[in-house]
Amino acid sequence: MSRLALRVFETHHCPAAILTSLHINITTLSLPQTRQLHAQILRTGLSLDSHFATKLLSLYAHHLRFSEANTLLNSIQNPHVFSFSTLIHAYSKLTRFTEAILLFSRMIISHGLVPDTRLIPSVIKACSGLDNLRIGNQVHGFCVTSGLCQDSFVQSSLVHLYLKCSRLNYAHKVFDKMSHPDVVSCSALVSGYARDGRVNEAKMLFGRMVELGIEPNLVSWNGMVAGFNQSGHCLEAVKVFRNMHLSGFKPDGTTISSVLPSVGELEDLSVGVQIHGYAYKHGVGSDKWVVCALIDMYGKCSSTMEMSQVFYEMSQRDLGACNALISGFARNGLTDDALKAFNRVRSQELKLNVVSWTSIIACCSQHGKDIESLDLFREMQLSGVKPNAVTIPCLLPACGNIAALMHGKATHGFSLRTGISDSVYVGSALIDMYANCGRIHLARICFDRMPVRNIVCWNAIMGGYAMHGNANEVIEIFHSMEKSNQKPDFITFTSLLSACSHSGFTDQGEQFFNKMSKEYGIKPRIEHYACLVTLLGRAGKLNEAYSTIENMPFEPDACVWGALLSSCRVHNNMKLAEVAADKLFELEPNNPGNYVLLSNIYANKGLWKEVDRVRDVMKSMGMKKNPGCSWIEIKNKVHMLLAGDTSHPQMIKIVEKMDNLGMEMKKLGCLPVTSFVLQDVEDQEKEHILCGHSEKLAVVLGLLNTPQGSTLQVIKNLRICGDCHGFIKFVSEFEEREIFVRDTNRFHHFKNGLCSCGDFW
Numbered sequence: 001m002s003r004l005a006l007r008v009f010e011t012h013h014c015p016a017a018i019l020t021s022l023h024i025n026i027t028t029l030s031l032p033q034t035r036q037l038h039a040q041i042l043r044t045g046l047s048l049d050s051h052f053a054t055k056l057l058s059l060y061a062h063h064l065r066f067s068e069a070n071t072l073l074n075s076i077q078n079p080h081v082f083s084f085s086t087l088i089h090a091y092s093k094l095t096r097f098t099e100a101i102l103l104f105s106r107m108i109i110s111h112g113l114v115p116d117t118r119l120i121p122s123v124i125k126a127c128s129g130l131d132n133l134r135i136g137n138q139v140h141g142f143c144v145t146s147g148l149c150q151d152s153f154v155q156s157s158l159v160h161l162y163l164k165c166s167r168l169n170y171a172h173k174v175f176d177k178m179s180h181p182d183v184v185s186c187s188a189l190v191s192g193y194a195r196d197g198r199v200n201e202a203k204m205l206f207g208r209m210v211e212l213g214i215e216p217n218l219v220s221w222n223g224m225v226a227g228f229n230q231s232g233h234c235l236e237a238v239k240v241f242r243n244m245h246l247s248g249f250k251p252d253g254t255t256i257s258s259v260l261p262s263v264g265e266l267e268d269l270s271v272g273v274q275i276h277g278y279a280y281k282h283g284v285g286s287d288k289w290v291v292c293a294l295i296d297m298y299g300k301c302s303s304t305m306e307m308s309q310v311f312y313e314m315s316q317r318d319l320g321a322c323n324a325l326i327s328g329f330a331r332n333g334l335t336d337d338a339l340k341a342f343n344r345v346r347s348q349e350l351k352l353n354v355v356s357w358t359s360i361i362a363c364c365s366q367h368g369k370d371i372e373s374l375d376l377f378r379e380m381q382l383s384g385v386k387p388n389a390v391t392i393p394c395l396l397p398a399c400g401n402i403a404a405l406m407h408g409k410a411t412h413g414f415s416l417r418t419g420i421s422d423s424v425y426v427g428s429a430l431i432d433m434y435a436n437c438g439r440i441h442l443a444r445i446c447f448d449r450m451p452v453r454n455i456v457c458w459n460a461i462m463g464g465y466a467m468h469g470n471a472n473e474v475i476e477i478f479h480s481m482e483k484s485n486q487k488p489d490f491i492t493f494t495s496l497l498s499a500c501s502h503s504g505f506t507d508q509g510e511q512f513f514n515k516m517s518k519e520y521g522i523k524p525r526i527e528h529y530a531c532l533v534t535l536l537g538r539a540g541k542l543n544e545a546y547s548t549i550e551n552m553p554f555e556p557d558a559c560v561w562g563a564l565l566s567s568c569r570v571h572n573n574m575k576l577a578e579v580a581a582d583k584l585f586e587l588e589p590n591n592p593g594n595y596v597l598l599s600n601i602y603a604n605k606g607l608w609k610e611v612d613r614v615r616d617v618m619k620s621m622g623m624k625k626n627p628g629c630s631w632i633e634i635k636n637k638v639h640m641l642l643a644g645d646t647s648h649p650q651m652i653k654i655v656e657k658m659d660n661l662g663m664e665m666k667k668l669g670c671l672p673v674t675s676f677v678l679q680d681v682e683d684q685e686k687e688h689i690l691c692g693h694s695e696k697l698a699v700v701l702g703l704l705n706t707p708q709g710s711t712l713q714v715i716k717n718l719r720i721c722g723d724c725h726g727f728i729k730f731v732s733e734f735e736e737r738e739i740f741v742r743d744t745n746r747f748h749h750f751k752n753g754l755c756s757c758g759d760f761w
Contacts, residue, residue: 031063038072054082061090066099079111085119088126097126101135117151124157128164136161152180159185163192168201181212187220194227199236202227221249226258234262238271251278253287260293264300272297276310292320299328304337319345323355330363338363339372354388362394365401371638373398374407389420393429400436402631402638403715403742408433422451428460435464438713438740438747453484459491466499468747469757474499475508490522497531501538502746504760509535530559537567538760542576558587565597577601592623629717630694634705641697654700661700665730695724695741703735716743729753 029037038056053076060069069087076083084107091100104123107113115123120143127136140158143149149158155178162171168189175181175189186209193202202224209216221244228237241259244251251259256279263272276294279285285294291314298307311317311325322345329338342360346352357380364373377395380387387395392415399408412430415421421430427450434443447453447461458481465473478496481488493516500509513532516522524532529552536545545564549556561583568577577598584594595618602610618624628643641648648654695716702712720743732739733753741748749756 029059031059031065034059034063035068038068053079054086057083057086058090061087064094066091066096079113081107081113081116081119084111084113085115085122088119089122092122092125092129095129097129100126101130101132114146115148117148117154120148120151120154121157124154124161128157128161131165133165133167136165150179152178152182156182156185160188163188166196168192168196168198172205181214183209183214183217183220186212186214187217187223190220191223191227194224194233194236195230196227197231197233199228199233218249218252218255222252222254222258225255229258229262232265234265237262238266238268241275250282253279253284253290256284257287257289257293260290260297264297267301269298269301269303272301286315288318288320292318292324295321295324295328299324299331302332304328304332304334317348317350319350319353319356322350323353323359326356326359326363330359330366333367335363335367335369352383352385354385354391357383357385358387358391358394361391361398365394365398368401370398370401370404374404377411386418387414389423389426392420393425396429396433397436400433401715402633403437403713403740404633404638405437405439405713406633406636408437424450424452424454424457427453428456431457431460431464435460435467436742438468438742438749440464440468440470440747453486455486455489455492458486459489459495462492462495462499466495466502467742468749469499469502471499471503471505471508488520488522490516490525490528493522494527494531497528497535501531501535502757502760504539506535506539506541526554526557526559529556530563533560533563534567537564538570540571542567542571542573546576546579556583558584558591561587562594565594569597569601572601572604574601574605590621590623592618592625595623596625626718628694630698631715632698632702633713634702639698639701641694641701643694643697645694645697648697648701650701650704653704654697657700657704658696661727661731661734664734665727668730693721693724695720695743696727699728699731699739699741702739703731703737709736712737712739714739714741716741719743719745720748725755725759729755 034056053072057069057072060066060072066087073079073083073087084103088100088103088107091097091103100123104115104119104126107115120139123139124136127133127139136158140149140161143154143158148154155174158174159171159178162168162174171189171192175185178185186205190202190206190209193199193205206216206220206224209220221240224240225237225244228234228240237259241251241255244255256275260272260275263275272294276285279287279290279294284290291310294310295307298304298310307325307328311321314321322341325341326338326345329335329341338360342356345356357376361373361376361380364370364376373395377387377391380391392411395411396408399405399411408430411433412421415426415430420426427446430446431443434440434446443461443464447457450457458477462474462477462481465471465477474496478488478492481492493512496512497509500506500512509532513524513528516524516528529548533545533548536542536548542564545567549560549564552560561580565577565580565584568574568580581594581598584591588594595614599611599614602608602614630641632639632641639648695714698714699712702714706712720741725748728739728741728748728750730753731737732750737750739750741750746757
């Protein structure tokens with residue numbers, strides 16, 4: 001507004017007339033000028049012309065001063081539809097959907113004004129934005145009774161509303177009633193069917209477009225490609241992409257970035273390379289979304305070299321590409337490369353987000369770098385990035401893997417404070433963590449307090465009890481699950497069979513194995529046969545276990561033969577052990593554990609020449625026995641101890657304490673079980689070797705550094721030996737401690753000289 005206009009405006013009593021006469025464009029007014037104009041009108045005591053008031057409302061809305069706009073609206077004696085529609089349009093445009101609907105309701109109920117066809121689409125958009133189908137239906141009904149439903153824009157808005165609210169059938173009914181169906185509505189409906197996985201309906205409607213007088217465009221094709229990709233119909237997405245190209249449509253960056261994830265899921269590298277070439281040839285290869293999709297695709301196809309090349313050829317790297325690179329390395333188990341890429345990004349100016357941190361935390365947690373995972377979580381919080389409901393389930397397995405209970409509890413507390421503990425994924429991860437940390441009662445509390453449970457939650461608590469050898473609880477929870485109408489899956493029966501094998505419930509285990517296929521139609525998988533072999537083998541029914549393997553409907557894998565070999569180790573059956581070992585040497589020629597198991601069986605029989613022969617084979621192949629390793633958490637720090645290692649700073653005290661405990665054991669007639677030393681040495685040397693077992697070292701370290709009567713928690717990377725088992729039973733009674741030990745098979749709860757496994761493990 002010019003200075004002359006403002007002077008004239010300030011000295012006259014009829015601002016509207018003056019502005020009209022001067023032909024001033026009111027939409028150019030700044031917020032102070034708008035307020036000045038409004039104040040001058042109020043001072044003159046003149047009533048506002050509705051047309052002029054609507055312009056003022058538009059100005060206040062333009063400057064996002066909605067409280068002043070509402071005050072102005074309330075002052076208009078006889079507002080018309082345009083007065084309300086001005087604000088409703090603004091609210092809807094700025095996604096303030098609730099206010100838009102409330103104002104629309106006030107317009108109809110309080111003022112009896114009838115909306116026009118230009119206003120209704122904004123109201124429907126607000127209903128769509130809120131996913132409020134109830135109010136949307138009411139607006140639809142109003143449109144039908146008032147005749148507004150005949151307008152093509154209103155019809156198109158209703159189609160989008162029902163699509164947003166996942167009411168595809170309603171959307172299709174509205175579409176069928178459109179007098180002039182347009183490409184936008186039809187493309188949206190096709191995309192909706194594709195996103196919902198309704199392949200036939202999507203294809204059928206797309207094929208009818210020409211019949212309906214609608215020419216498909218690039219948006220139509222892209223909607224179908226993206227929709228099939230999102231619904232997991234990856235092959236269909238690739239087929240549509242191919243047909244699109246054959247039909248003469250030129251795919252753009254959106255098409256490429258939509259189809260590449262499907263190519264990655266299919267692990268079809270040759271197609272991925274062709275699409276990469278097309279993107280480069282047609283000038284969309286540098287599009288950041290295309291680059292991210294290419295990195296993701298190559299990562300899923302295990303082509304990490306090509307993945308890295310795409311990333312490092314970027315002219316300007318963005319965070320999305322960095323996250324895709326880290327995830328690609330993680331997916332392929334290249335944890336060190338993922339950490340290097342992550343640290344390289346941190347050293348640059350790019351600011352990491354929650355996806356970046358969650359990806360690297362998950363990578364470390366899933367590939368044995370549990371302590372690094374915990375450290376990264378701490379650094380994430382210090383950097384100001386807030387973990388979310390995805391981060392927590394990625395971190396908690398690391399706490400469980402090394403029994404870092406205090407870290408797990410702290411993470412649980414964080415999830416409670418941030419309100420994400422009710423998520424089924426967080427809840428399931430908490431159940432797993434507490435179970436892995438030996439606190440099955442806390443896992444049960446988490447399960448019982450969950451407001452909503454899915455199959456993952458049920459499986460988590462059953463798996464926890466199975467790990468703790470409590471078959472009765474597992475069976476009881478299974479029956480509760482059946483009563484709640486939650487259908488079990490193959491993981492459920494894995495937990496049931498595992499629990500039965502740990503507790504020696506042979507008959508019940510066989511019944512559940514049969515029930516799985518007969519009552520639930522779940523075909524037994526290889527893991528179920530491995531459990532059944534373990535169940536029979538642990539019960540001493542080695543011939544039945546071997547017969548089960550011979551009659552399997554598919555080729556047994558290393559897990560199945562490993563289950564038989566482990567049972568042969570328990571029952572000293574050398575004949576079947578050699579059969580199982582020969583199979584394992586074929587399937588896993590570089591796994592030292594299989595050679596060690598067979599060597600141990602020979603050693604138990606005193607066949608030292610055979611022991612030397614097996615060890616010579618291992619030596620010639622460059623294999624070494626995995627050393628026994630145990631972890632214990634003391635004062636929020638995780639200590640790792642290796643069998644026979646003397647590097648721990650408290651080792652002198654540990655040895656002294658262990659000697660004292662050994663003397664006390666001998667006084668009570670508890671002698672070391674030297675048969676568990678599988679070396680041809682003197683008994684005195686065998687006793688010395690037994691003292692170096694990692695679980696003993698960890699328990700004694702815990703005794704030295706924790707208050708009398710406190711609980712100890714130890715994790716072992718191998719199966720606990722019988723001598724250590726007896727030692728820890730003695731310690732639990734002599735030192736009056738409750739001790740939890742988790743080995744590769746199960747949990748052992750030692751208390752008052754007894755173990756929860758009943759000496760069956």
